[in-house]
Every structure is written in C-alpha cells, then in structure tokens.
Amino acid sequence: METPQILQVASLLTLPQLQVVEVLSLRAAGTRRRDLARALGVVADDPLLAAALGAVLDSGLARIDEDDSDWIRTVALHEVIANGYGFGRAAEHELRYLPLEQLQRIAFELGAPVGRDHGRLVKAIGAALADPDVVREQFRAAPRVAQDIMLDLASGEPFYSDPHAMMALRNGRRASPLRWAVDHGLLIFNAYYGAAISMPSEVGAALRPDFRAGFDPSPPAPQSVPVSAEMVDREGSAAARSALASVTALLEECGRTPVPILKAGGIGLREVRKLARALATDEEGVRFWLTVAGMNGLIGIAGDRVAPSAEFDNWLKLEPNDQFGWLVEGWFQMPAAPLLLDGRPALVGSEHDGTSALLRVTMAAVLASLRTGRGAAGIEGLATMLAYLRPLVAGDAEEAVPMVEALWREYELMGVGAHHAPTALCHALAEGDQDRLAAALRDFLPAAQETVLLQSDLTAVATGTPSAALSALLDLAADRESRGGGYTWRFTEPSVRRAFDAGCTAEELIARIRAAAAGGRVPQPLEYLVADLGRKHGNVRVRTVGCVLRSDDVALLGEIRSVRSLARLELTELAPTVLSSALSPSETLAALRHAGYVPAAENPDGTIAFERPTRHRADMPSAGVDPGS
Incomplete structure (x- = not known):
C-alpha cells in the first residue's frame, strides 16, 4: 500500500482503531497481540480490543502472520505515522x-x-x-x-x-x-x-516501563435535547425551497452580468458584496451558493468572468425536487468548505477542502444516530462525536469545532438539519437510500406551479416554486420582489415596457398573463397598464444610422436610391434632400465611388472635408543604432 492510500484508509478509522494503528506503527516488522494489549493497557483477549483490531485488519492496514497467529504484521505504517508517543522512527x-x-x-x-x-x-x-x-x-x-x-x-x-x-x-x-x-x-x-x-x-x-498508549473503545455520549421531528422537517423544507430559489436567482444574476474573476483566481469580496446586495442576502450565502453551483457544473468560465453553464438551462427544465436533488447530492460529496471564512476569495480552495466531504458524510451519520425526537445539545457535542469517529481528519474535539460550525451552517442552508437534529433528507443521505431521498425531496419540494395569483396592486404571488416557463414570463414582464417560502413579482411601467421591447404585443402579453393566472383572472388595473403602454409603445422609434447623404439635387438622390449595387447601404429617405445609410461614412463613400459617383465627405458645419494623404515616417534612429539592423 502506498502512502496516499494508507492515509486515505486511516482517515476512515475511529479513535480506538487509530490508537491500535499508532501502537502497531511503532514496530515495523510486526507486533505480538500480548505486546499490543500491554501497550494499550488491556488484557490480550479484551473484546473491545478484538473489535478495534478486527476493523484494522479488515481495512488492510494489518494482517495476521500466516505462520504465527499471535503475530500482527502491518503495511508501511511506520512511514506514515512516525515519532508517535515521543519515540523515534522505526x-x-x-x-x-x-x-x-x-x-x-x-x-x-x-x-x-x-x-x-x-x-x-x-x-x-x-x-x-x-x-x-x-x-x-x-x-x-x-x-x-x-x-x-x-x-x-x-x-x-x-x-x-x-x-x-x-x-x-x-x-x-x-x-x-x-x-x-x-x-x-x-x-x-x-x-x-x-x-x-x-x-x-x-x-x-x-x-519505557510505564508506557501506555491511550485506548478509548467506548464512544462518547454527547447530551441531547428533545425537539419536534415535525418542526425540524418543516424548517428543513422551508430551507430547501429557499436554497433552490437562492441558487436560481444567483445564477440568473450572473447570467445578466457575468462576474469578473480576480487575476489570482476566484471572485473577490467586492463582487461578492455586490451580488449579496442584488439578491438581498448575505456574503456567506453568496460564497456558499457559488461553490455549490460550481461543484454541480451549473457555472463556468466565460473569458475572465463567471457565468451560468449550458447545463444550467437543462437544470431549469427539471421539477423543483429534481433540481434540488441535483444540488444536494453534489453538495453532500463536494470537496470544498466554503464557509470556513479565512479571507479567501469565493471559489478558491483551501487546505480544509480535501477532508470536508468525509466530515460532512460523518456528521450525517452522527445526526441520524440520534433517537427520533432528539437533537444534539450543541455544536460541541457534534464536534466530540466527529473527533471520535474521524480523529485523523477532525483532530480532537476542540480542534474540530470550527469545521463543525461551518458544516452545520451548510446543513441548515441545505435543509438537511435544523435545531441540531436531522431532517428526512439527512436520514436518506446517511443511509445512501436513493428511494428514500427521492421521497423526502418530493415532500420538501412539491411540483412546480404553472399558475400565479394576480392581485389588484399589480403583484403576482406564487406560494410554491414556479415552473421555469412561469418564471420566465414573470421575469420578463414584472420585477421580482421576494423569494424563499413565497415568490412575489410586481408589474410596473418599466417591466411591462421590457416585455414590449422583447417583441411582445399588448394582445399577446395579456393572453400569456391570462393563461398563467389562477382561474384565468387578470385584475383590471393590470389590463389597463398593459393596454395603455401598448398604445404608446413605438410611437417614437430609434434607428441605427451609419451616416447621411445630402444633396440639393433631389433627382440625383432618387437615382442613387435605385442603383442595385448600392442596396447594401440600405438607403432611406429622411427628407427630399437627405438619405440615411446603414454603413459608416468611409464605407458609404467607397461604395458610391465604386458605383461611378463622385461624392465628398462633409464636415459638421456643412463644408467639404478634404482627404489629405497620410505620410508615415519612422523616427530617427538613436545614436549607436544601426538603421539597417
């Protein structure tokens, strides 16, 4: 077994199993059972020692000698675990x-x-x-x-x-x-x-006559407190809906305005704060959702900016429970700890990333082991259990507290835990039961709503998660005001005008809104707003013009308009003596000359702009420089 593999396997050991491994590492050529037991302060046939040793043997870090069943041989533990208990190398x-x-x-x-x-x-x-x-x-x-x-x-x-x-x-x-x-x-x-x-x-x-290694075969029993399982699931469901809305809103915002990346990598604090203001959330949430979206393939790099990936469009078409299932399964195994804030830019890794997935999974097992209707008394109790179950990764109970605090905040944001107790999602993730997970997701996130309640104050309210089509319509014609447990949009003159600018007519927009309205009811104020703006929209129009042609010879301008070779100029009569061209002045002059006309450029004051030839000259070479080089 190579060193990285040994470390990977050892990271899965509990505290008593690791204590056995540490004693075995002191003797590279092997250890007798009685010497192992003596070092751990127990008798050779101690059942708890037998259980811990059995797990170590199952892990492949040690084996029983074929010729002597009392002799325990190890892989190269002495190369990985060295100088333990103050001793030298093996x-x-x-x-x-x-x-x-x-x-x-x-x-x-x-x-x-x-x-x-x-x-x-x-x-x-x-x-x-x-x-x-x-x-x-x-x-x-x-x-x-x-x-x-x-x-x-x-x-x-x-x-x-x-x-x-x-x-x-x-x-x-x-x-x-x-x-x-x-x-x-x-x-x-x-x-x-x-x-x-x-x-x-x-x-x-x-x-060393008094040498005794620590051996703690009995797991700690952190205090627990009563908590309503129904309340925990209710809060978990609300958090899951809010999480889904937050990720969607964040990626839509990044789609409207891709977020610049720092030269050193990641998204800086200034941009994180800007996103937090735009989404009415906190910086911690933005950092977390950016990481979750990135780890799930929903964002990518567009040049030097972060924007939604093509996968985001496919994700939007899924039902809410499938959307969140995509997120929660990726989050559960993601090698990242974005909420261990240490001054890093968002989307930049840290030394905690490699072990975060293992501790996240272990925490789910700890929470799921609590009796129904009980929650941990606090973070310290959870840290104690993680330190016992994964000591090589978590360290001791005190060292584990900052990581556990960050992971618990993730559990709350994802709806996997509440009140230091597990939700139905946590139980499903801990068991690895896909059917149970799918059922929990359906309970937490009902099917997407296809209709919305329209109110006389020009607001639209969806009490559940709106479908992608409904969200697209309302985001086009109204402004979002809230997300989370409920979604609210407000119709305003600028928002309705935005829909007209995107190509909708008043009749088409009202028809689409009526189809999306609960009971097909559209309040009169909204109908009036759409109809009134529909009559006004386009009364004044703005066209792109590259330049204009002016001549007192009206017949000449009429002739030029009829020349086929000049069709690409898209000439339009603005006045009897003025034509507009879609191309720039230089391109228009070139086209007219190629057609046999003799146009001249004109200054803003109406005088002819003379075209003087440009003569390029090289600078005189400095002293000591060979001009021919």
Missing part, C-alpha cells in the same frame, strides 16, 4: 541508510541471519528488534553507561548528540559504551549522514 527506516558492513555486525550481535543482501539484513534486524524480549535481553547485557543513556532516550527525546561520543564512534573506537549499543542495533548512528544518535521506536517502546 528501526527499518533508520537502518536502511547504514552501510552493509554495519548491518552485518548488528545482525551478528542480535543473532539474526547474516548475509550480503542489504534489504534482507534490514528486515532481519527489524524483526529481531520488534520482539520486546530480545530488546530487554540485549539491554541487560549492555554497559551501565549505555543503559543509563538508553533509559534517558526512551523516557525523553529519542536523540543523543554528545560531540565527544559521536567523535569516538566516527573514529571506530569500540571501547566506547555507546559503540556496544550501536553494534547491537539498540541505538542507530550513521557515520556519514547522522548528526545525532537515535533510538528506534521498537527499542524505546520496550524500554
């Missing part, structure tokens, strides 16, 4: 840097097989030192001075750096007491690379 790690002759001498003194294969020598010596009885026997035979030094190293820092002692070792003086310990592998000294003498973890663990 013997195999330290021995690999020693020359062959030194390894041969250590193997000989320990009674291990002696050969010329460097790797086998390292393994053989490591296996000998992994047996505490061998280490203690060698220690008893050591000179008294060496014993005192080794006891100090076992109980304190596992490094010894006396310059005189190391000089004696470098000079090969075998009379040194430390030379005896080095030759027997109880201490490691590399004359070429070592700046200090070190004690392998196998030796330290055997010589």
Whole structure:
C-alpha cells in the first residue's frame, strides 16, 4: 500500500482503531497481540480490543502472520505515522541508510541471519528488534553507561548528540559504551549522514516501563435535547425551497452580468458584496451558493468572468425536487468548505477542502444516530462525536469545532438539519437510500406551479416554486420582489415596457398573463397598464444610422436610391434632400465611388472635408543604432 492510500484508509478509522494503528506503527516488522494489549493497557483477549483490531485488519492496514497467529504484521505504517508517543522512527527506516558492513555486525550481535543482501539484513534486524524480549535481553547485557543513556532516550527525546561520543564512534573506537549499543542495533548512528544518535521506536517502546498508549473503545455520549421531528422537517423544507430559489436567482444574476474573476483566481469580496446586495442576502450565502453551483457544473468560465453553464438551462427544465436533488447530492460529496471564512476569495480552495466531504458524510451519520425526537445539545457535542469517529481528519474535539460550525451552517442552508437534529433528507443521505431521498425531496419540494395569483396592486404571488416557463414570463414582464417560502413579482411601467421591447404585443402579453393566472383572472388595473403602454409603445422609434447623404439635387438622390449595387447601404429617405445609410461614412463613400459617383465627405458645419494623404515616417534612429539592423 502506498502512502496516499494508507492515509486515505486511516482517515476512515475511529479513535480506538487509530490508537491500535499508532501502537502497531511503532514496530515495523510486526507486533505480538500480548505486546499490543500491554501497550494499550488491556488484557490480550479484551473484546473491545478484538473489535478495534478486527476493523484494522479488515481495512488492510494489518494482517495476521500466516505462520504465527499471535503475530500482527502491518503495511508501511511506520512511514506514515512516525515519532508517535515521543519515540523515534522505526528501526527499518533508520537502518536502511547504514552501510552493509554495519548491518552485518548488528545482525551478528542480535543473532539474526547474516548475509550480503542489504534489504534482507534490514528486515532481519527489524524483526529481531520488534520482539520486546530480545530488546530487554540485549539491554541487560549492555554497559551501565549505555543503559543509563538508553533509559534517558526512551523516557525523553529519542536523540543523543554528545560531540565527544559521536567523535569516538566516527573514529571506530569500540571501547566506547555507546559503540556496544550501536553494534547491537539498540541505538542507530550513521557515520556519514547522522548528526545525532537515535533510538528506534521498537527499542524505546520496550524500554519505557510505564508506557501506555491511550485506548478509548467506548464512544462518547454527547447530551441531547428533545425537539419536534415535525418542526425540524418543516424548517428543513422551508430551507430547501429557499436554497433552490437562492441558487436560481444567483445564477440568473450572473447570467445578466457575468462576474469578473480576480487575476489570482476566484471572485473577490467586492463582487461578492455586490451580488449579496442584488439578491438581498448575505456574503456567506453568496460564497456558499457559488461553490455549490460550481461543484454541480451549473457555472463556468466565460473569458475572465463567471457565468451560468449550458447545463444550467437543462437544470431549469427539471421539477423543483429534481433540481434540488441535483444540488444536494453534489453538495453532500463536494470537496470544498466554503464557509470556513479565512479571507479567501469565493471559489478558491483551501487546505480544509480535501477532508470536508468525509466530515460532512460523518456528521450525517452522527445526526441520524440520534433517537427520533432528539437533537444534539450543541455544536460541541457534534464536534466530540466527529473527533471520535474521524480523529485523523477532525483532530480532537476542540480542534474540530470550527469545521463543525461551518458544516452545520451548510446543513441548515441545505435543509438537511435544523435545531441540531436531522431532517428526512439527512436520514436518506446517511443511509445512501436513493428511494428514500427521492421521497423526502418530493415532500420538501412539491411540483412546480404553472399558475400565479394576480392581485389588484399589480403583484403576482406564487406560494410554491414556479415552473421555469412561469418564471420566465414573470421575469420578463414584472420585477421580482421576494423569494424563499413565497415568490412575489410586481408589474410596473418599466417591466411591462421590457416585455414590449422583447417583441411582445399588448394582445399577446395579456393572453400569456391570462393563461398563467389562477382561474384565468387578470385584475383590471393590470389590463389597463398593459393596454395603455401598448398604445404608446413605438410611437417614437430609434434607428441605427451609419451616416447621411445630402444633396440639393433631389433627382440625383432618387437615382442613387435605385442603383442595385448600392442596396447594401440600405438607403432611406429622411427628407427630399437627405438619405440615411446603414454603413459608416468611409464605407458609404467607397461604395458610391465604386458605383461611378463622385461624392465628398462633409464636415459638421456643412463644408467639404478634404482627404489629405497620410505620410508615415519612422523616427530617427538613436545614436549607436544601426538603421539597417
């Protein structure tokens, strides 16, 4: 198993399982069951130890030796979990840097097989030192001075750096007491690379008489409080509807005005605040919804700006429960922690991202384990449970609090938790039950509304989530005023004019509004507003003109209008002596000349604009520069 894989597997261990692994890592060549139990302070046949060890064996981080069922061998844990409990590195790690002759001498003194294969020598010596009885026997035979030094190293820092002692070792003086310990592998000294003498973890663990590793096989029982399951689901449903509306509104706003990206990446605080003002929400919400949308493929990069992706249009066509299902499943597994605010721009990752998905999933399991009608007493209780279930990722209970606070806020925003209790969505996610999740989503987000209630104050109210078609119509002809539990639009002169400018006629707009109105009822004030603006719309029209042609010769202008080769000018009579052209002055002059006419450009004051030839000249070369270069 490679180091990244070992870390990945170890991140899934609970606290007692990790404690077992930490003790096993002290002996690279393996550990006897009785030595493992002694280090953990329990008897060898302790059932809780057996359960924790069984989980470690199932994870693949350790295995039972084929020839000796009492011997537990591990993958390269000593390379990943090092210097635990104040001990040094494992013997195999330290021995690999020693020359062959030194390894041969250590193997000989320990009674291990002696050969010329460097790797086998390292393994053989490591296996000998992994047996505490061998280490203690060698220690008893050591000179008294060496014993005192080794006891100090076992109980304190596992490094010894006396310059005189190391000089004696470098000079090969075998009379040194430390030379005896080095030759027997109880201490490691590399004359070429070592700046200090070190004690392998196998030796330290055997010589520290009072060594006991922590072992906490019983999970903590955080306090819980009564809470209404119906109230929790009701608030979760409201949060889910608000979440869906927030994501939709945010992406529509980004579609209207794509958001610029900082040169260093991400969306800066200024743009986040601008979006928050436009959506009447807070900066935390904008950061979170941008990340959720991005992780679900609903936004993309357009040049140097963020805008909705093409997938957003497909997403809009889904029913509300399917839209939110898309979001919540992506959120649950997303490797991002956007609410751990640390000054980062939005959409920029952090060191917390890699572990956030695992902790998010673990929190769902913690909440789902609460009895029905109960919620956690507070964030600290949830942090305690996460620290127990995923200690390698969460750290201890105190260290876990900031991450748990950020994740809990996500749970509230997504409607997965309320009052520190799980909603129906949380139970479905924790179980990985797609059918239960689909049912919860249908309960939380009913089918989209196809009609809206129109009121005499020119407002339109949808009590549920409006369909994409209904939203498109109302966003075209009215202005949104609120989102969340209910949606409100207001018809105004500018909003109705916006619909006319998009190509609607008064008759067509009223017909579409009536089709979308509950009961087909359109209040009279709204009909009057649409009809009145419909009569006025287009009374004054604005046309794009590239330039105008002017001549006192009316017949000449009439002739020019009839020339086929000049059709691309789109000439229109503005007055008997004035024609408009759709092209620019230079293009129009060129076209007229190509048709055989002799036009002239005109200044704003009516005088002829003379076209003087432009002569380009190069600057004089500076002194010392060769003009021909």
